[in-house]
Amino acid sequence: MDRIEAMRVYTRVYERRSFKLASLDLNIPASTVTEVIKAMEKRLGVVLLERTTRRVSPTIDGETFYHRCISIINDVEEAEHGFSTSTPQGLLRVDTHGTIARHFLLPQIHTDVVNQNHTTQLSRFL
Secondary structure, eight states, rough: OOOHHHHHHHHHHHHTTTTHHHHHHHTTTTHHHHHHHHHHHHHHOOOOOOEEEOOOEEEEEHHHHHHHHHHHHHHHHHHHHHHOOOOOEOOOOOOOSSSHHIIHHHHHHIIITTTTTTEOOOOOOO
């Protein structure tokens, strides 16, 4: 599990205040949640969550880490979303010669890019 996914696990445990409920939300075994949190605490060198038989509560470091995790997760999701919803725009310049370019390449580019995306312009140099 990568660090971002581990942060997602931590934030779910923090929010639910339960390893078991977090595991159900994330559809992963409770033992995996426990392992992820233990490994994270070991890597960071701090205790993030106080555990008793009845409840889980964050430490001061756990509170701080939670807010940083939320910020990081939001930044990653925003960055990924920016690419998944972006559309090409601007000037597409094609520098080519010959009949094949005029009759096949440029009409296809025009159909695939310009007609489907009205913010793109095509400049032809033949």
